[in-house]
Amino acid sequence: TMNPADLVHRLDDRFRLLDRGARTGPTRHRSLRAVVDWSYERLRPAQRHLFDRLAVFAGTFTLEAAEEVCAGDGVDRAEVPTLVADLVDVSLVTLTGGRDLARYRLLETLRGYGLERLDREAAGDRWRERHLDYHVGLARRADAGLRGADEGRWVRRLDAELDDLRAAHRWALARHDAERALNLSVALHGYAYRTSRHELFAWAEAAARLPEAAGHPLLPLALGSAATRASLGGDLATARDLAQEAAAAAAGAPTGHLAHLALASAALFSGDLAQARTFGRRAAELADASGDGYQALVSRVTENLAVAYRGETDAAIAQAELVLTA
Numbered sequence: 269t270m271n272p273a274d275l276v277h278r279l280d281d282r283f284r285l286l287d288r289g290a291r292t293g294p295t296r297h298r299s300l301r302a303v304v305d306w307s308y309e310r311l312r313p314a315q316r317h318l319f320d321r322l323a324v325f326a327g328t329f330t331l332e333a334a335e336e337v338c339a340g341d342g343v344d345r346a347e348v349p350t351l352v353a354d355l356v357d358v359s360l361v362t363l364t365g366g367r368d369l370a371r372y373r374l375l376e377t378l379r380g381y382g383l384e385r386l387d388r389e390a391a392g393d394r395w396r397e398r399h400l401d402y403h404v405g406l407a408r409r410a411d412a413g414l415r416g417a418d419e420g421r422w423v424r425r426l427d428a429e430l431d432d433l434r435a436a437h438r439w440a441l442a443r444h445d446a447e448r449a450l451n452l453s454v455a456l457h458g459y460a461y462r463t464s465r466h467e468l469f470a471w472a473e474a475a476a477r478l479p480e481a482a483g484h485p486l487l488p489l490a491l492g493s494a495a496t497r498a499s500l501g502g503d504l505a506t507a508r509d510l511a512q513e514a515a516a517a518a519a520g521a522p523t524g525h526l527a528h529l530a531l532a533s534a535a536l537f538s539g540d541l542a543q544a545r546t547f548g549r550r551a552a553e554l555a556d557a558s559g560d561g562y563q564a565l566v567s568r569v570t571e572n573l574a575v576a577y578r579g580e581t582d583a584a585i586a587q588a589e590l591v592l593t594a
């Protein structure tokens with residue numbers, strides 16, 4: 269009764285779309301909802317609670333994530349691995365593999381069913397909040413991990429978590445939760461820079477534009493991250509505007525280091541090597557003052573590039589050697 273285009277437009281409401289199975293078959297086969305209801309009703313209460321809560325994950329998840337987000341109120345944290353295994357056994361959760369940690373997911377139909385149940389019980393917001401808290405914490409841990417020998421592992425971890433990081437950020441924006449939106453965006457700056465994921469820089473600007481972000485201590489860093497995106501994308505005028513806004517919000521505080529680094533990069537790309545050197549040095553000083561030794565080194569590299577591009581080879585080599593020993 270429908271052609272493929274009709275079906276595509278209605279897939280978001282798949283339970284209503286697929287509600288006319290064979291009338292002569294078993295009741296549980298007569299609609300998509302009946303199929304899922306039949307499987308769900310066979311679960312124990314703890315299995316049902318966990319299944320419903322796992323629906324807040326937009327992509328794949330680890331056992332650690334399931335424990336952190338879903339435990340409590342009828343789900344013992346120690347039981348979560350066993351309960352996940354039970355759900356895998358009955359095909360309500362899918363094991364997707366994973367290079368470093370096992371990862372799981374709910375197929376989209378099953379996820380929609382779980383979210384529907386959570387929202388029907390007015391519990392969805394609570395578990396989305398837990399999901400957001402977990403991913404803010406994960407982003408902070410990853411930011412530290414990216415600066416050491418485990419950089420590759422943390423890049424892979426955040427690559428795998430991207431769907432859920434995106435969902436967490438959208439939820440924070442929808443709730444006008446500037447605190448967590450800014451924390452998440454700022455923690456992901458290093459990952460965005462390493463992987464050239466400009467989408468993540470855009471998250472920082474979206475967080476900065478929340479009215480509740482005005483005056484927040486992380487606002488300069490979020491605007492500085494947004495300025496980095498513009499600079500790397502070649503929009504140097506926008507980069508300068510955002511960086512100057514970030515520097516003004518910092519009012520001389522160490523959190524202005526990303527603003528000055530973005531100004532240094534914009535100056536470097538436009539050929540103003542004297543300005544690039546000045547801004548790079550100031551960015552390094554502010555990063556040192558903030559305790560961010562990693563960004564201080566990045567700033568000194570940018571400053572040193574300006575020296576090298578000016579043809580001051582001996583000075584550039586000497587500064588590079590200082591950076592290498594720092």
